[in-house]
Amino acid sequence: MDEDYPRTLSELEDRFSTYAACLEYLQKIRWPNGFICPQCKAKEKWKTGRDLFHCANCGAQSSVTSGTILHGIHKPLPMWFRAMWHITNQKYGANALGMKRLLGLGSYNTAWQWLHKLRRAMVRPDRDKLCGIVEVDETYVGGEKPGKRGRGAAGKALVGVAVEMNSNEDDHALGRIRLQHLEDASAESLIPFIQDVIQTDSTILTDDWAGYANLNAYGFTHVSLGSKELKSVHLVAALLKRWLLGTYQGAVRPSHLTYYLDEFTFRFNRRKSASRGKLFYRLVQQAMMIDPAPAPSLKGPALPFLSGQDNSNLDPLDADQDHNI
Numbered sequence: 001m002d003e004d005y006p007r008t009l010s011e012l013e014d015r016f017s018t019y020a021a022c023l024e025y026l027q028k029i030r031w032p033n034g035f036i037c038p039q040c041k042a043k044e045k046w047k048t049g050r051d052l053f054h055c056a057n058c059g060a061q062s063s064v065t066s067g068t069i070l071h072g073i074h075k076p077l078p079m080w081f082r083a084m085w086h087i088t089n090q091k092y093g094a095n096a097l098g099m100k101r102l103l104g105l106g107s108y109n110t111a112w113q114w115l116h117k118l119r120r121a122m123v124r125p126d127r128d129k130l131c132g133i134v135e136v137d138e139t140y141v142g143g144e145k146p147g148k149r150g151r152g153a154a155g156k157a158l159v160g161v162a163v164e165m166n167s168n169e170d171d172h173a174l175g176r177i178r179l180q181h182l183e184d185a186s187a188e189s190l191i192p193f194i195q196d197v198i199q200t201d202s203t204i205l206t207d208d209w210a211g212y213a214n215l216n217a218y219g220f221t222h223v224s225l226g227s228k229e230l231k232s233v234h235l236v237a238a239l240l241k242r243w244l245l246g247t248y249q250g251a252v253r254p255s256h257l258t259y260y261l262d263e264f265t266f267r268f269n270r271r272k273s274a275s276r277g278k279l280f281y282r283l284v285q286q287a288m289m290i291d292p293a294p295a296p297s298l299k300g301p302a303l304p305f306l307s308g309q310d311n312s313n314l315d316p317l318d319a320d321q322d323h324n325i
């Protein structure tokens with residue numbers, strides 16, 4: 001289908017003010033060629049009621065949100081559309097308090113859970129790998145003291161950073177990025193990260209850290225440079241840290257870091273997109289592709305914040321922490 005999305009907030013509100021309108025839009029996106037049973041992939045069905053499909057083959061009943069991140073959401077669907085618009089229209093990221101205020105949600109918890117569900121939809125499950133020439137490095141986020149390479153450091157998390165070089169000679173800007181929360185900087189952590197996010201015939205630029213030494217054996221062309229030459233990964237790492245501090249005051253739990261990395265990646269890779277409506281469309285599309293995340297799986301362990309920041313003078317609700325979910 002043509003990419004059909006609202007251009008402005010008022011267009012969104014006019015068009016998606018009812019449950020039925022949202023449902024119809026989601027159906028066009030999830031099943032552009034007609035219903036497919038999520039259980040058995042059969043196409044024959046009959047409708048039961050307004051929004052349920054009964055599969056003629058296996059008898060399963062599904063709605064368009066079955067088995068997606070919006071699973072089980074009915075009446076508040078127009079509010080979810082507004083939430084998706086809001087999250088894609090914040091230049092720097094959305095926080096739970098802003099979401100709560102905007103949507104008039106009753107509790108901070110609810111807003112926090114909505115945001116976390118939507119963050120999960122920010123990365124396409126079948127996303128392409130980076131290719132061509134790619135810079136790779138790792139960086140610590142959080143904590144006060146610099147971490148020592150190859151070891152853990154208290155209050156810090158290690159993030160693998162991969163940045164595609166734009167091959168277009170007229171445009172020296174950075175290409176796409178991928179980020180991943182890594183256990184440590186050993187080859188056992190770095191190589192699977194690289195295999196996960198970069199095509200094997202690519203050229204990989206790293207510094208001379210031993211964890212990268214064997215990359216040629218995995219089908220990559222490895223070029224080892226002086227650390228100062230890796231300008232793109234260092235720039236992205238600096239932007240990531242600034243974003244985590246500026247938008248979330250560094251109050252990100254290690255158990256949730258992956259979702260923030262996904263949010264940053266989504267925003268970064270689409271930073272030049274002329275149309276915010278298009279980002280909304282992508283998010284809706286991806287929300288239809290992601291497994292459901294019921295509330296219990298969103299609950300993180302009670303770990304200290306991934307931050308050595310002094311958060312004591314902040315309104316605790318402004319930090320994106322979780323409360324008793």
Ligand SMILES: [Zn+2]
Nearest residue numbers: 037040055058
């Ligand atoms: Zn079926």
